[in-house]
Amino acid sequence: MNWEVLLAPYKQVVEELKVKLKGMRSQFEYESMHSPIEFITGRVKPVQSILEKAEKKQVPLNRIEQDIQDIAGVRVVCQFVDDIYTIVDMLRSRKDMTIIEEKDYITDKKDSGYRSFHMIITYPVETIHGNKDVLAEIQIRTLAMNFWATNEHSLNYKYKGSIPEEIKSRLKLAAEAAFMLDEEMSKIKNEIQEAQRIFNRKLTNGTSR
Ligand code: 0O2
Numbered sequence: 001m002n003w004e005v006l007l008a009p010y011k012q013v014v015e016e017l018k019v020k021l022k023g024m025r026s027q028f029e030y031e032s033m034h035s036p037i038e039f040i041t042g043r044v045k046p047v048q049s050i051l052e053k054a055e056k057k058q059v060p061l062n063r064i065e066q067d068i069q070d071i072a073g074v075r076v077v078c079q080f081v082d083d084i085y086t087i088v089d090m091l092r093s094r095k096d097m098t099i100i101e102e103k104d105y106i107t108d109k110k111d112s113g114y115r116s117f118h119m120i121i122t123y124p125v126e127t128i129h130g131n132k133d134v135l136a137e138i139q140i141r142t143l144a145m146n147f148w149a150t151n152e153h154s155l156n157y158k159y160k161g162s163i164p165e166e167i168k169s170r171l172k173l174a175a176e177a178a179f180m181l182d183e184e185m186s187k188i189k190n191e192i193q194e195a196q197r198i199f200n201r202k203l204t205n206g207t208s209r
Helices: 003-031 045-054 063-067 081-092 143-158 165-185 189-203
Strands: 038-046 072-078 096-103 116-128 130-142
Touching: 003 038, 003 072, 003 116, 003 130, 072 143, 072 189, 081 116, 081 130, 081 165, 096 189, 130 143, 143 165, 143 189, 165 189
Parallel strands: 072 130
Antiparallel strands: 038 072, 096 116, 116 130
16 A cells, blocks of 8 residues: 555645644634634544554454544643533534544543544645545644543553553542633633733733733
């Protein structure tokens, strides 16, 4: 299999989605509104991870593009839980992508403690052979959820998917702490946003420091 050829449209999808989501963030900033997007990352799943996932889910090589939904992955990280649903609503109303599935692991967290909102979409890309609808996964989560997931992901990698029980239960506690942090921050959201508006105004007037 020529992976470079197969993955090229996925690479393009990731780049295009990143540009569009960054565009959304800039528009909020130009209009001096609180941006529900803190930052955006994206990646094409490495070939080794695609093969491992295919083996784990018993997906034959000729079904990879249909059955592995996160070959193209974009992550949107937000300050507040509310921001996640603002983005979800905005993505639902877009005409340039089709939502195939939504997984709300925030109201329905995973056993590991993982929280995030996932959207599986198809996105049309123009290739030299014509138009192709490519599957992609958009993960939307808060900074706290991202902190937890990044650490848990590293531990999973270290322990090859079998994290020791003691660490697993600590991770569950940490997930609850992260969730409480999100809840507490939500309660003082207006205060925080007002402070950020004042700070940004100072920056644009050049009076800071
Ligand atoms: P990587 O290395 O991030 O690419 P499903 O068939 O729906 O049950 P699937 O396809 O794995 O299973 O979908 P799901 O559950 O939505 O997970 C897709 C991605 O979400 C994962 O990709 C992770 O990025 C993230 N994710 C899901 N569960 C967890 C979790 O418990 N901890 C962390 N840290 N991330 C999680 P990959 O391929 O597993 O990994």
